[in-house]
Amino acid sequence: MDPFAADLSPLPGGRSAQSFLATAGDEVSVVRLWAEPDRRGADAYAIEVALLTLLRGIVPVPEVREVRRPAGDMPALLVTSYLPGERLDVLLPDLDDEALRRVGAGLGRVLARLSGVAMLRSGEFSDAELAISPFPPGERTTGRAVLVHGELTAARILVDPVSLRVTGLLDWEAAHAGAPGDDLASVLRWAPEPLADAARSAYDAVWG
Structure with missing residues (x-):
């Protein structure tokens, strides 16, 4: 095209x-x-x-x-x-507690898979080979490093409005190699309680 x-x-x-x-x-x-x-x-x-x-x-x-x-x-x-689905920030006001739990469970499983993408060290990606430029000493927690989306707001998550399946994660400009659970922590800061609890449970079922 x-x-x-x-x-x-x-x-x-x-x-x-x-x-x-x-x-x-x-x-x-x-x-x-x-x-x-x-x-x-x-x-x-x-x-x-x-x-x-x-x-x-x-x-x-x-x-x-x-x-x-x-x-x-x-x-x-x-x-x-083009990925199908609606932005989660648009859907959220119309979702009841059961729907929120279904979205949260699916999102938790997606984030668990993302946390399984291991990186050699923490830092920023610097080229097409995903070479990593380490963060300055003390800027980020050291330890196991994984691929982190880095800015996972509801507006960057696509969800099928019928099946409530997560159909897309958008906008990877802030992606980096960071700590496991960073993206889950980002979601927990804005998610309604039923969604947050379900996401945490699904994630912990893999990495807890």
């Missing part, structure tokens, strides 16, 4: 600010542009591709379909599949 020949519309909410829904015939994709500075530097797009490739089949992330390196005034571009 030529992303510039498709109909493009901005994606709202938790999806990255420079992401667009691209429709060409029956094909639907997401186009991400790196037109603005990224905290990860010039290799930000390549780090994103590496993370999505690593995580495919482990947690729900989109499939990488096309990558274009930056050239002249043209920024880097990434085309991925």
Whole structure:
């Protein structure tokens, strides 16, 4: 698919600010542009591709379909599949306690799988090979390191509104190698109690 020949519309909410829904015939994709500075530097797009490739089949992330390196005034571009589902922040007000528990249990299992992606050390990803630049001494807790999403708000979680299955984790700009349980702790800070308790129980069933 030529992303510039498709109909493009901005994606709202938790999806990255420079992401667009691209429709060409029956094909639907997401186009991400790196037109603005990224905290990860010039290799930000390549780090994103590496993370999505690593995580495919482990947690729900989109499939990488096309990558274009930056050239002249043209920024880097990434085309991925479009994940189904609604943002959890949109769904939350309409979910009863039982629905919250079902979402929480599924999310806890997803986070347990993510915490199973081991890293050699804590730190920030610095290139397309996911080389790790260690955090300054004392900045983060040392010990076992795993892949951490780093900014897992409700707006960055997709859920099927019927089955209540978690269908996507979005926006990996803050991903890093960090401590197990960091993403669960992030969820517990904002989640309603039934969702939080179910997520913690499902996670602890694997790593408790």
